[in-house]
Amino acid sequence: MQADAANLNPAQLEALAAAVSEGTFEAAAGALHVTPSAISQRIKALETMVGRVLLTRGKPVQPTPSGELLLRLARQIQMITADAVQEIRRADSLGAPGRVVIPLAVNADSLATWLLPALAAVSSSLLFDLHRDDQERTAELLRQGAVMAAVTSSADAVPGCSVERLGRMRYRPTASPAFIDRWFADGATVASLARAPVVVFDRGDRLQDDYLATRSRRTLDPPRHHVPGSGAFLEAVRLGLGWGMVPDLQNPAVPVGPPVGPALVPIEPRGRIDVDLYWQQWRLRSPSLDLVADAVRVAAAEML
Numbered sequence: 667m668q669a670d671a672a673n674l675n676p677a678q679l680e681a682l683a684a685a686v687s688e689g690t691f692e693a694a695a696g697a698l699h700v701t702p703s704a705i706s707q708r709i710k711a712l713e714t715m716v717g718r719v720l721l722t723r724g725k726p727v728q729p730t731p732s733g734e735l736l737l738r739l740a741r742q743i744q745m746i747t748a749d750a751v752q753e754i755r756r757a758d759s760l761g762a763p764g765r766v767v768i769p770l771a772v773n774a775d776s777l778a779t780w781l782l783p784a785l786a787a788v789s790s791s792l793l794f795d796l797h798r799d800d801q802e803r804t805a806e807l808l809r810q811g812a813v814m815a816a817v818t819s820s821a822d823a824v825p826g827c828s829v830e831r832l833g834r835m836r837y838r839p840t841a842s843p844a845f846i847d848r849w850f851a852d853g854a855t856v857a858s859l860a861r862a863p864v865v866v867f868d869r870g871d872r873l874q875d876d877y878l879a880t881r882s883r884r885t886l887d888p889p890r891h892h893v894p895g896s897g898a899f900l901e902a903v904r905l906g907l908g909w910g911m912v913p914d915l916q917n918p919a920v921p922v923g924p925p926v927g928p929a930l931v932p933i934e935p936r937g938r939i940d941v942d943l944y945w946q947q948w949r950l951r952s953p954s955l956d957l958v959a960d961a962v963r964v965a966a967a968e969m970l
Contacts (some may be wrong), residue, residue, distance in 0.1 A: 673715060679740035681708035682720060682729075686737055686812065687795075689726030712736070729810055737811030738826065738948070741769070745814065745952050752791075752954075766954040767793045771808065771816035773801035774867065775835060776943065778896035779915040781817065784965035788957050800870050801941060808946055814955055815947035817962075824946055832943045832962070833970025839877050839937045840917060840930040841909035849909075854934040856882045863889040863908035867899055873911040876939050909933050915969065943970065 684694035685705060695702040713720050720733035729737050748766040772781055777798055785794055797807055801819040808816045808824045823829040839854070849862035859881060864874050869892065878886045893902045896916075903910040917930050945962055947955060 674736075674739070675708070675712065675715075676743065678708040678712040678715075679736060679743060681705045682712060682733065682736060683740040683744065685709060685721060685727050686729055686733075691727070734810045739811075741811055741814060742948065742950055745950065745955065749952050749954055765791060765793045767795055768815070768954060768958055769795040769797065769813040770958070771797045771799055771804035771813040771818070773804060773817060773819075773943075774798050774896040775913050775916070776801070776817050779913065780965050780969035781962070784961040785958070787961045787965075792954055792958065800867075801943065802872070803870065805946060808948075814950075815945065815958065818944050818946055819941055820946070821942070821944055826949055827946045828949050829944050829946045830963075832945050832966035835941045835943060835970060836914045837873055837877075837911040837939045837941065838914065838917070839874075839909055839933045840903060840912045841933050842904055842906045843931050845906040845909060846931055846933060850933055854881075854937070856886070860886045860888055863891060865891045865893055865899060865902045865908040865910035867896075868892055868894045873939055873941075877911055877937060880937070880939075903930060911939060 680698065681694065681704075684697050685691055688694045688697050691702045691705045691709075694705045698705070709721060716732065716736070718732035719730050720736060722728045722730060745766065752766060777796065795813075797804075797813055799807065801817065804813075804816040805818040805820040805822075805824055807813045808818075808827055817832070821829060821831070841850075845862075850858050852858065859878060866874050878888075889908075891902060891907050893899045893907075899910060900912060900916055902908070903912060912930055943966070945959065945966075947959060
């Protein structure tokens with residue numbers, strides 16, 4: 667059967683979006699106050715109508731490429747509907763309007779430094795569903811339809827999205843003074859960098875390896891601590907577990923932003939990695955999404 671936009675059932679699209687957001691049909695049923703069987707039937711009917719499998723039935727369920735396209739449509743319908751209801755309530759002076767939910771993807775370092783103040787500026791009228799991932803992978807959440815906008819290092823616009831540069835986060839290889847005295851007493855040489863323990867965010871974090879590649883033509887593979895949390899990562903470096911690529915915004919030794927603790931020391935004077943950040947969002951005229959984008963632009967201009 668050929669899909670026709672006029673035949674797309676809003677309840678079926680809502681079930682699809684809930685299943686992906688909640689991870690299981692059972693949780694989606696709870697969110698929509700229906701039975702798991704109803705969720706299953708709606709999604710199966712949608713798949714029959716479009717002639718494609720839309721979800722992989724794992725835990726959590728994941729959208730297929732065809733499912734990603736309809737998931738994006740479902741999110742856009744939810745956004746437009748929520749904006750319209752909010753405007754009606756304002757016009758009718760019915761008191762506090764229901765707040766629109768904005769799903770956003772953001773890298774951990776932006777979340778820990780400059781982004782939350784931007785979101786706080788507009789939180790009285792909006793709710794946020796934040797998805798944390800590496801800046802190189804946040805654009806994929808946009809492509810899947812899981813979020814409406816993303817802070818990403820990708821300058822290539824996801825289909826159906828606009829992109830604009832926000833600024834740059836600068837990272838420096840830093841460590842505690844005691845760690846430097848122990849491991850880099852003669853400087854951060856290739857030999858010492860091959861031996862000294864390093865702290866990485868997770869197994870997808872390439873910043874430390876990108877820096878090491880600037881220092882040696884051969885691949886260096888020092889001992890690694892994996893610490894998946896921006897604050898915990900910084901604390902691990904401060905406590906001397908290893909050296910790590912710390913953003914200037916989190917290091918009080920660099921005069922950017924408020925102090926967050928004792929200063930860390932660069933392991934070599936000129937070492938740095940710059941990461942350009944971009945704002946990508948759906949090409950959807952939404953007052954709520956525009957409000958968020960404006961707040962993000964202002965914060966990035968001040969901090970990046």
